[in-house]
Amino acid sequence: MTKKVKVGYIGLGRRGLGVLLRNVAKMKDVEVKYVCDLDDSRLEEARAGVLERSGHEPIMIKDYHEILRDPEVDAVYVMIGWTGRPEMAIECMEAGKYTAVEVGCADNLDECFALVEAYERTGSPVMMLENCCYDRREMVTYNIVDQGLLGEIVHCTGAYMHNLNECEFFKDIDKEGPKHYRLPLYRTRNCENYPTHALGPLSKVLRINKGNRFTKLVSVASKSRGINAYAARHFGADSEYANMEFKQGDIVDTLLTCENGVTVHLTLDTTLPRSYYSRDFGVRGTVGFVDEARQVIWFEHMGGHSCIAESVVNNEQEMFKKYEHPLYRQYFEEGIEDEGSHSSMDWLVNRAFIEAVQKKINTPIDAYDAAVWLAIGPLSARSIAEGGTAVDFPDFTRGKYLNREPSPRCKYSLDYIVDEPETPIH
Numbered sequence: 001m002t003k004k005v006k007v008g009y010i011g012l013g014r015r016g017l018g019v020l021l022r023n024v025a026k027m028k029d030v031e032v033k034y035v036c037d038l039d040d041s042r043l044e045e046a047r048a049g050v051l052e053r054s055g056h057e058p059i060m061i062k063d064y065h066e067i068l069r070d071p072e073v074d075a076v077y078v079m080i081g082w083t084g085r086p087e088m089a090i091e092c093m094e095a096g097k098y099t100a101v102e103v104g105c106a107d108n109l110d111e112c113f114a115l116v117e118a119y120e121r122t123g124s125p126v127m128m129l130e131n132c133c134y135d136r137r138e139m140v141t142y143n144i145v146d147q148g149l150l151g152e153i154v155h156c157t158g159a160y161m162h163n164l165n166e167c168e169f170f171k172d173i174d175k176e177g178p179k180h181y182r183l184p185l186y187r188t189r190n191c192e193n194y195p196t197h198a199l200g201p202l203s204k205v206l207r208i209n210k211g212n213r214f215t216k217l218v219s220v221a222s223k224s225r226g227i228n229a230y231a232a233r234h235f236g237a238d239s240e241y242a243n244m245e246f247k248q249g250d251i252v253d254t255l256l257t258c259e260n261g262v263t264v265h266l267t268l269d270t271t272l273p274r275s276y277y278s279r280d281f282g283v284r285g286t287v288g289f290v291d292e293a294r295q296v297i298w299f300e301h302m303g304g305h306s307c308i309a310e311s312v313v314n315n316e317q318e319m320f321k322k323y324e325h326p327l328y329r330q331y332f333e334e335g336i337e338d339e340g341s342h343s344s345m346d347w348l349v350n351r352a353f354i355e356a357v358q359k360k361i362n363t364p365i366d367a368y369d370a371a372v373w374l375a376i377g378p379l380s381a382r383s384i385a386e387g388g389t390a391v392d393f394p395d396f397t398r399g400k401y402l403n404r405e406p407s408p409r410c411k412y413s414l415d416y417i418v419d420e421p422e423t424p425i426h
């Protein structure tokens with residue numbers, strides 16, 4: 001067996017602990033050497049959980065610098081909230097560690113440039129764990145696009161449509177009030193704050209930073225009423241959150257233009273009642289489309305007309321099977337146990353990171369990807385503040401996107417379709 005990857009794991013909140021116990025601690029080629037959090041009970045839960053799953057007892061620490069000083073550690077997971085995270089990730093890279101960070105939104109563009117600068121200076125790969133890049137619909141789409149079945153791509157849609165009032169903000173309340181890390185940001189910022197679940201996979205479809213790039217961004221925001229109205233209904237008209245000022249608009253629409261002429265429409269929709277969670281993933285080409293909202297994948301050569309309802313009834317499951325990405329085919333064949341709705345994509349994105357560490361290759365989601373996706377926050381904030389003006393999108397590669405060194409070919413690649421059944425997924 002190849003040498004185990006030794007991991008230091010920082011941030012044991014809802015997401016961090018979940019990913020640790022459902023994924024990382026169960027991997028036979030990983031040893032979780034450290035678990036780190038400021039909170040004693042979370043540390044204990046992580047220690048016991050890792051021990052139970054792997055038979056190995058991790059060292060519990062509160063100061064993450066201990067991980068960085070340990071030459072045995074190959075990789076660090078940074079799973080804290082958004083504040084202080086870029087600095088922590090850069091410290092990990094400076095210590096020569098492969099670094100994984102969760103999804104999110106930068107406070108300002110300097111953070112994005114600093115991440116790229118740290119990567120270029122240290123050579124330490126950094127991977128945003130954008131799990132939706134490895135979800136089934138998105139991976140089927142990579143396969144379909146690779147086979148040219150959509151023709152020339154012209155327009156894409158993506159969204160984060162998730163009623164956070166009901167599902168997140170007011171679920172975990174103690175005597176100091178709701179604790180969700182994103183809620184305070186809704187008071188101070190007005191921007192597209194959660195673009196990566198849609199934009200990550202779309203960037204891979206559009207080959208952003210690999211021959212193509214975003215050139216302009218325009219954002220507009222609706223007024224902000226949803227949180228106040230929800231709090232008034234649930235906690236009373238005089239309650240604190242019913243009367244608090246929130247800057248974040250309820251609906252934010254963002255348009256991006258690409259150098260190759262493709263447009264992308266992103267929607268953030270998190271504080272009004274809505275019926276279901278959606279990423280509204282859509283790719284429109286000259287001869288076909290992928291449409292999450294209607295659960296349809298359609299190509300002209302299938303016959304019928306896309307504007308006639310009978311031709312485009314929900315056919316996703318059938319099309320998923322027909323155009324399954326080899327990684328998912330193998331995932332299902334290996335019969336990996338299911339642990340909730342995020343299960344396959346969470347497992348796969350974490351395997352992608354761990355295998356890159358094992359093979360000492362760059363990660364399939366790299367520093368330039370992270371910089372572009374994180375930059376949507378500050379760029380959209382500026383556009384909204386200026387009344388919906390078009391702002392220039394920085395080129396974080398400084399021209400290299402036109403002639404990048406090809407990324408490693410491996411089964412977790414998001415640039416090529418690689419079938420590598422000899423390497424197990426678990």
Ligand SMILES: NC(=O)c1ccc[n+]([C@@H]2O[C@H](COP(=O)([O-])OP(=O)(O)OC[C@H]3O[C@@H](n4cnc5c(N)ncnc54)[C@H](O)[C@@H]3O)[C@@H](O)[C@H]2O)c1
Nearest residue numbers: 011012013014015016036037038079080081102103104181
């Ligand atoms: N990819 C996904 O599907 C998905 C889903 C949910 C959340 N997330 C992302 O996961 C991240 C974490 O979210 P969460 O809900 O777990 O947040 P959380 O606030 O529940 O947890 C953060 C944890 O980090 C710890 N922490 C903070 N600073 C620390 C420090 N200096 N040293 C050690 N520990 C520290 C806190 O004590 C806390 O336990 C966010 O970036 C979020 O956007 C991703």
